[in-house]
Amino acid sequence: MNQPLIQLKMKTSKIIAISLIGLIALFILAAFINIRVNGQRLNSNLTRLETSKKVIPSFKVLRVENCDYISFVQSDSSFIEVAWAKDSLAPQVNYALKNDTLLLSGNKYSMFGANSSVKVCFTGSLESIIMRNSTINVEGSGSGEMSFDISESVLNLVQDSGNTYSFKSIDIKAGDHSEVNSNHIRVGNLSLYMQHSNANLESITDYRLSGMVTDSSVVVINTPSEISLKRDSLSKIQIGSY
16 A cells, blocks of 8 residues: 555655756756856956057166066066056056166056056166065066165065076165065075065075174075075074965
């Protein structure tokens, strides 16, 4: 007498199982279609870029004030290159060139947009970079001596694409809560003077390091070939990660 009831329950269970499998398949298909469509839109937005290049005279001094996320790259010529999304307005770069000094000021990331970028190329004639309340990337390629004077800023030193030295010699003076980061650059000599600032130089190897660390500064280094780096009682020099 219970056999028909059992068969009915089994049929009902099969129907429920088949329905669940169907729903799961629909969810997977919908997700796949969504990923394909959004991915195509994203790739389309990334590839649909306009570029503008402005050639400028070579300069020896670069002063950067109130700027965010601008890349400075050594090249055979000096120019400013801007890239932006095709359907948006081209960002305007504020700059002025006086004598041998290039000044960039007030170029904030919010002015450019998520799909925009600004690159400034410099030649081997550049000797000094002054930063005030800015965040920049600097990529050298066999430059001679380079000095950095930074305040309330973030300096990211980036390795060039070749096997040459990024910089043969670097002199960095950083103060007022500044930050210096390195990304596997190659340098011969590095002089570092930190005042109430931090530096992560862990990725740099086989170089000569000297300088002074004061006023609660923290410097993280790998083991240099030679070191003459002093600190006060409030500051730290660490071998390895923070």
